[in-house]
Amino acid sequence: MEALLASVIGLLTAVGIYLMLRLRTFPVILGLTFLSYAVNIFIFVSGRLAVNAAPIIGTGDTYADPLPQALVLTAIVISFGMTAVIMIMAIGGYLSSGHDRIDLDAGDDGEAGQ
Numbered sequence: 001m002e003a004l005l006a007s008v009i010g011l012l013t014a015v016g017i018y019l020m021l022r023l024r025t026f027p028v029i030l031g032l033t034f035l036s037y038a039v040n041i042f043i044f045v046s047g048r049l050a051v052n053a054a055p056i057i058g059t060g061d062t063y064a065d066p067l068p069q070a071l072v073l074t075a076i077v078i079s080f081g082m083t084a085v086i087m088i089m090a091i092g093g094y095l096s097s098g099h100d101r102i103d104l105d106a107g108d109d110g111e112a113g114q
Contacts (some may be wrong), residue, residue, distance in 0.1 A: 005045050011084065012038035024098045025090040036079040044072045 012034050019031030028111030041077045095101045 001049065005041065005049075009038050009041050009045075018082065021103055025093065025102055028102065029086055029090060033079070033083060036082075037074065040072050040075050040079075043075065044068050046065075063104070 016031045016033075016035030016038060019027045019034060022028060022031070045068075047065040050062050050064055090100065
């Protein structure tokens with residue numbers, strides 16, 4: 001199980017970094033989303049996976065650690081808000097410039113750096 005989760009975390013990280021290196025805004029946003037999924041799974045797995053563990057201390061021999069679950073829930077809310085803000089910025093950039101490229105050197109009208 002640990003090897004499978006490590007592979008999933010590595011794959012999500014690789015896909016996220018690959019998409020973040022693209023020259024369009026939508027793949028960059030998707031790359032950030034994949035990277036946040038990888039971090040969320042990493043945080044969740046860091047709390048030791050326990051099958052059939054009680055969520056409350058004292059009801060069984062082992063219990064589930066609530067701290068990683070709370071951290072992941074907080075990270076999900078923060079990444080949702082961050083994605084919404086970045087989407088609004090990308091839509092504003094598209095409406096003002098007419099394209100969604102993020103390279104500032106190449107422009108349609110030949111004016112570099114503006």
